[in-house]
Amino acid sequence: MAQEDSFSSSLSISQVVTLKLSESNYLLSKTQFESFLSPQMLLGYVNGSITCPSATRPVTTRPVNAVEGPSEEPNPDFVKWIRNDQLVMAWIFGSLTEPALRAVYGMQSAHEVWNALAKKFNRVSTTRKFELQNRLRGCLKIGRTMEEYLSELKQIYDQLDSIGFPMTDLEKIHGLLTGLGKEYESVTTVIEHSMDSVPGPCYEDVVFKVISFDDKLKTYNTAPAVSPHLAFQTEKGYFDRGGSNTRGGRSGSGGGYRGRGNYST
Template identity: 45%
Template structure:
């Protein structure tokens, strides 16, 4: 029976926006514990009978002598995995799986819920990505929100290519970012082409220097109109 505290390994609470990130963390944890089969279906509940091969290629069903112990172990481990799953959900997600009796049912009900492709939802996310603007957001918040939109598109079966993520990030920046945008555009022609994660430090570094420059050159209004 597994005993490792999952709170140290799965740090994301599943809500309506972060299914892809949550799923990655949970799959990694379960795989490391040898329990992924309880949610992907490769570890099924034990059967009360076993097939015994006979003569002439026939088989006979006989009572499984280990059934009681196997069932007890399976039910115990399944309950632990299911408890881990439910404990990582936001309250509104719990209502989606309240009818599920096994961890496998919980897992696949979630997949169907989040991966159900709706044309209106897909259009909404694609439009949001194309029109995303930094405006008065900090660079870190801007990029985090943009990555969230990309994650949501991946969750509905429409993953965004890395170059398109970068173009979307640069498209939402104002004219004051033209120097760094030009540098990044030139880098896209190199091999291997950079990913959004490669570009993020360049954007945040440039933004920090830009904000520092603007702060140093800001003129206080009462000084600007002081008599000479």
């Protein structure tokens, strides 16, 4: 536990864990906290992989002439574990909002607090799964930028994964294409056809194609448009200025004149 005894770090927890945990940012806050604990070999205190050792251990040395004596002695590893666990728990408490702190009041270990927060803010249940799936069905691109649309999709996918219901790439692709509008029909059709191939398309590749198509749409939308009426008026003005014959006037080229047996070019 030598590494666990040293809490010297180039970064303080306030530099890494910048969010106060609440119901709306559980996954982000959890990710920040785990990224702080992991390089310090302390993540096991919250996920339960570093278990509490026994408070005592067998006596390994006895006096040569001793007939009776204590068979156990205090375990120093137990003292170290308690100290580390309480420090991690204090860090967790410092990253909570007041309502979240009330939810874990009175708990005695970092692992106990961690599990309680997960149950409260990341409800691992079938009901939560259905809520997220319904949210996915109602997630549409209409009225938003592509970045905003893809960001919400990723949040839903990540939350499903965090509660034990990860989506396959094909399921993610189907969810993405379903929410696109009619203007994306051409790229959607191509991607849907590719989903029948083996192996199927990768979600990240599909995201790249959709973003590229969206960029082209933006280019088309910003290009200056010339209406047929405007084109007609422009051409008519050119002719009226001498680009061609006008009614009863002289030719714009060739210098011909109207008379018997003569026709202007």
